[in-house]
Amino acid sequence: MLTMHSRYPIPAGLSRADIRVSNSRFIAQATYTPTVELAKAFIAGVREAMPDASHHVYGYVVGYGASVTAGMSDDGEPSGTAGRPVLAVVRGSRLGDVCVVVTRYFGGTLLGTGGLVKAYGDAAKAVLAELPRKEKIELSTLSLVVPYALYEPLTLLIASHSGTVDAEAFAGDVQLQISLPVDQVAPFRDAVRERSSGKIAVTAAAL
Known part of the structure; x- marks a missing residue:
């Protein structure tokens, strides 16, 4: 929330x-x-x-x-x-x-x-x-599934929005759980949508 x-x-x-x-x-x-x-x-x-x-x-x-x-x-x-x-x-x-x-x-x-x-x-x-x-910075925990081809650009995008990668799982794609300042969530979603042509969904993590 x-x-x-x-x-x-x-x-x-x-x-x-x-x-x-x-x-x-x-x-x-x-x-x-x-x-x-x-x-x-x-x-x-x-x-x-x-x-x-x-x-x-x-x-x-x-x-x-x-x-x-x-x-x-x-x-x-x-x-x-x-x-x-x-x-x-x-x-x-x-x-x-x-x-x-x-x-x-x-x-x-x-x-x-x-x-x-x-x-x-x-x-x-x-x-x-x-x-x-x-x-005090309120954080939001998010999940996203990233193709290997976009893994490095997405990790740079996370860092540029003051976020951190909390967990990674490497399978057919890379599953990421990240933390972002709440005020960075909307601009991060927009940036991911643009970078992936809308193919990567950013969702709230199930904690």
Whole structure:
């Protein structure tokens, strides 16, 4: 199945930032979470590592752009003062598949609604500023049967569309299983059709 966004930026690791506001300590952590289950596992891991903290606020997105699943929690802070600003920063980062958890150790001074919104938002911004990034490329797995006479030209065509050959079987013809970036599938099919005069079909592989 082709996705709306075949390439988008994601975290390339884990980052941590620590800020202090009016004696309260805010420890923010961020990482790559491509599923809701992994986001929840990351949040649970932070809770387990710092069980004595006052709050573990989080915001996450799975997917990218308009096609995302998002989650957030104020974790006991006044409604709308914690999870919402963290999630707003996450959404504004233009990253996909990312979870931010901001852990607060209460320092005895009440920050008020505006102070909490700013503190949690600043902590989320700080940790995302430190987060390494890379590009996620969605791949499609395809099959094609190639006459020996076209084997070499087709392998060059695969490479020119940023693809890789995952498996080969040599019989009467050559059976290939390949991986291509999703956004290269349509132009690759067109190129194969032109190169083979329509004799080679490119189909989704049975995995």
